[in-house]
Amino acid sequence: MPKPAIASVKVPPMDVHNQTLVSNLHPPDWVNPIPAPRYNLVVIGAGTAGLVTAAGAALLGAKVALIEKHLMGGDCTNVGCVPSKAVIRSARAVAEVENAQQYGVCVPEGTTVDFPAVMERLRRVRADISSNDSAKRFTQEFGVDVFLGEARFSGSDTVEVGRKTLRFKKAVIATGSRAVELPIEGLKEVGYLTNETVFSLTERPKRLAIIGGGYIGCELAQTFQRLGSEVVLLQKGSRLLERVDADAAEIIQQTLIREGVRVILNAKTQRVERPVAEKVLHYEIDGKTETVTVDEILVAVGRAPSVEGLNLDAVGVEYDKKKGITINDYLQTTNPRIYGVGDVAMKQKFTHAADAAARIVIQNALFSVFGIGRKKLSSLVMPWCTFTAPEIAHVGMSAQDAQEQGMEIDTFCFELDEVDRAIIDGETEGFAKVHLKKGSDKILGATIVARHAGEMINEVTLAMVSKVGLSAIANTIHPYPTQAEVIRKAADAYQSKKLFNPFVKKLTSTWLAWRR
Numbered sequence: 001m002p003k004p005a006i007a008s009v010k011v012p013p014m015d016v017h018n019q020t021l022v023s024n025l026h027p028p029d030w031v032n033p034i035p036a037p038r039y040n041l042v043v044i045g046a047g048t049a050g051l052v053t054a055a056g057a058a059l060l061g062a063k064v065a066l067i068e069k070h071l072m073g074g075d076c077t078n079v080g081c082v083p084s085k086a087v088i089r090s091a092r093a094v095a096e097v098e099n100a101q102q103y104g105v106c107v108p109e110g111t112t113v114d115f116p117a118v119m120e121r122l123r124r125v126r127a128d129i130s131s132n133d134s135a136k137r138f139t140q141e142f143g144v145d146v147f148l149g150e151a152r153f154s155g156s157d158t159v160e161v162g163r164k165t166l167r168f169k170k171a172v173i174a175t176g177s178r179a180v181e182l183p184i185e186g187l188k189e190v191g192y193l194t195n196e197t198v199f200s201l202t203e204r205p206k207r208l209a210i211i212g213g214g215y216i217g218c219e220l221a222q223t224f225q226r227l228g229s230e231v232v233l234l235q236k237g238s239r240l241l242e243r244v245d246a247d248a249a250e251i252i253q254q255t256l257i258r259e260g261v262r263v264i265l266n267a268k269t270q271r272v273e274r275p276v277a278e279k280v281l282h283y284e285i286d287g288k289t290e291t292v293t294v295d296e297i298l299v300a301v302g303r304a305p306s307v308e309g310l311n312l313d314a315v316g317v318e319y320d321k322k323k324g325i326t327i328n329d330y331l332q333t334t335n336p337r338i339y340g341v342g343d344v345a346m347k348q349k350f351t352h353a354a355d356a357a358a359r360i361v362i363q364n365a366l367f368s369v370f371g372i373g374r375k376k377l378s379s380l381v382m383p384w385c386t387f388t389a390p391e392i393a394h395v396g397m398s399a400q401d402a403q404e405q406g407m408e409i410d411t412f413c414f415e416l417d418e419v420d421r422a423i424i425d426g427e428t429e430g431f432a433k434v435h436l437k438k439g440s441d442k443i444l445g446a447t448i449v450a451r452h453a454g455e456m457i458n459e460v461t462l463a464m465v466s467k468v469g470l471s472a473i474a475n476t477i478h479p480y481p482t483q484a485e486v487i488r489k490a491a492d493a494y495q496s497k498k499l500f501n502p503f504v505k506k507l508t509s510t511w512l513a514w515r516r
Contacts, residue, residue, distance in 0.1 A: 048354040049172075084387070172340070175344045177344060213265075240256070317335050332364070396460075411433060436470060
């Protein structure tokens with residue numbers, strides 16, 4: 001019997017949950033199959049983009065090989081969406097307990113957070129979900145040839161993994177991204193956390209510094225503060241969430257401050273040192289150097305594409321170490337037989353973006369003849385969500401986007417503090433803001449801030465995809481009382497402006513006077 005020829009993977013702590021995770025996603029006893037003479041599709045990387053591409057193509061009858069050097073499931077399952085939302089859920093429970101008194105519920109004094117139990121739950125949930133992405137499932141259920149090991153292009157139509165050569169007609173690069181490294185003096189020597197290591201913690205850091213005020217930084221700042229850490233959040237810019245609607249970002253910024261996070265804006269981290277057991281960050285603000293002492297540092301300043309070791313130059317695939325693989329609107333690289341999808345190639349680095357783009361790759365790589373029937377990445381209407389409390393969800397254009405493109409818009413906004421269900425729930429911070437093409441009800445984009453904004457944005461996204469205007473939402477009955485009514489009320493604001501202008505009022509008054 002052939003022996004496994006793959007490197008073993010460890011995910012600390014190697015308890016029963018992480019043992020299950022590894023046995024699903026990188027089995028230590030895995031034996032790579034004998035390669036087929038030729039594959040319709042070879043997919044490099046088994047994150048969301050690679051998994052969806054491989055499974056979808058195989059189910060449609062293609063002969064597919066899928067290569068992964070680390071854990072199948074990629075960032076989303078292992079160090080992204082799944083673990084982060086698991087720990088965010090625990091943090092939300094803490095906030096609910098702390099705020100229970102305003103709802104007439106008395107919680108005994110001394111109620112505490114069991115941080116090790118929180119992290120064990122994270123590992124258990126992740127292990128339970130990991131079976132969906134397992135090597136065994138993709139082999140047995142979908143008929144994909146799964147190879148564990150590092151992939152490298154070795155010729156115009158070949159990829160090497162281990163000591164085996166896979167021939168392909170088309171190939172897809174879906175190797176994802178990794179946390180960006182910061183060139184801060186002393187940081188590497190002192191040690192720091194990223195999203196790839198923070199979920200392996202078993203003890204709560206008493207004092208935690210987070211560098212970066214983007215969506216990862218804000219989500220984890222709020223989460224660890226709620227779980228009992230003293231969090232300081234250092235942001236280089238003048239506000240948090242710089243790419244988000246300014247009104248939405250302000251709500252989150254004030255929420256974090258109110259919950260106890262120390263937010264430091266316009267802070268440029270200069271160096272880090274460790275005089276004893278503690279870590280000291282030196283940062284510059286307003287021309288002065290300040291320091292903050294913590295136990296752990298989390299770096300959350302973005303993602304870098306994973307392009308190393310693929311031998312891309314040999315097959316004519318252009319790439320940039322910061323921006324990733326160059327692709328066109330059909331997801332083709334500069335080598336038309338090779339496609340790029342997901343974080344390694346796309347600006348929109350979301351799991352659902354990778355999923356949607358993977359479906360385009362399947363169509364374009366396997367079922368488009370002479371360019372007929374090809375689909376475009378730009379045709380996708382892409383929502384996204386920041387999972388703070390409250391959440392921020394967005395789809396389409398922002399007001400800033402419209403301004404930069406010289407497009408005139410009408411904006412309709414309705415606050416949650418005027419929505420009955422939000423008042424009942426005690427969750428009145430937020431709004432629904434919808435941008436329309438000026439003079440019409442065509443929806444160009446929207447931002448929602450609410451506890452479940454990620455669920456609520458789907459209504460607007462569906463309207464945009466279906467080319468349904470805001471009038472249709474105004475005419476759609478929404479159950480009462482729900483927080484989603486805020487969307488209909490924003491639509492009502494449009495209807496009111498459209499219907500109750502002076503000309504219409506004069507016309508209807510004349511008609512009604514004649515009818516008396």
